[in-house]
Amino acid sequence: MPNLRSIIQDTHRALEVVGIPDARLESEVMVMDVMRMPRQSIFAEQETEVSAQQQEQLATIIQRRLTREPLAYILNHREFYGVNLLVNSDVLIPRPETETMVEHALFMALMGMESRELIIADVGTGSGAIAINLAIHLPAAHIYAIDAFDPTLDVAAYNIRMHNVTDRVTLLKGDLLEPLPQPVDVVVANLPYLPTARIPTLQPEVQWEPVAALDGGPDGLEHIRRLLQQASDSERLKPHGVILLEMDPEQMSDAQTAANQAFPDAEVSMEPDLSGRDRVLVVNLGGTSPDY
The missing domain is CATH 1.10.8 (Helicase, Ruva Protein; domain 3)
Structure with missing residues (x-):
């Protein structure tokens, strides 16, 4: 042998x-x-x-x-921020770039919001990767994990049970912020942000992933603009709230403009990923960010 x-x-x-x-x-x-x-x-x-x-x-x-089927789908698991997750073709495969958003959410929670019991919304939760990590590292927080599709929520539910955070993560089905039953302190969202025309040009592995988790409309910002509008038109975000949005670095300028229009009094900034490229847009309604 x-x-x-x-x-x-x-x-x-x-x-x-x-x-x-x-x-x-x-x-x-x-x-x-x-x-x-x-x-x-x-x-x-x-x-x-x-x-x-x-x-x-x-x-x-x-x-x-x-x-060219992605290895994560073949093996049915993917590690994200030190946590092993079930993944299948109903969910986007978690990327290392998204760990930047988890780290920044944890930093803001631990440094700038430690005196409150945090309510967090993970919008477009997919496999539950972000919500689960936030629940593990913020045991006093409660997270609403939102997605629009039942098969996706089934995967998230399995992962939430597997990591014993069912008491801190509540699954909701619906469009972006609409299902929220109460205002939240923090919104984290890794929404579809690829321009529609770009998707067929990407590597073969990406073509196996759910289009609904990739397609962000003509310029990739369709869902991001809608989320910003929902947040500004409603009481779903507390007055001191923070929104964290992952996107392509090339979209930052347009997204920053949309955020300034939706929240003219907020502080809007950008956080780089591990490669040094701006990856997370931060909209801080309180007007100030924690000191780094």
């Missing part, structure tokens, strides 16, 4: 030939999943033999991946 080293090498080559990004890393993740091994073990146990059954399981994964 072949050993672990040769299996990883063969898998790497099979993925690399068709141009799959990060082929080496993905080959290791596939083997870790099939072998039920932690990452350190696949390097420490290179001579371990791989059984015929394990080879068959790996071959099935590879064949699906060669169709």
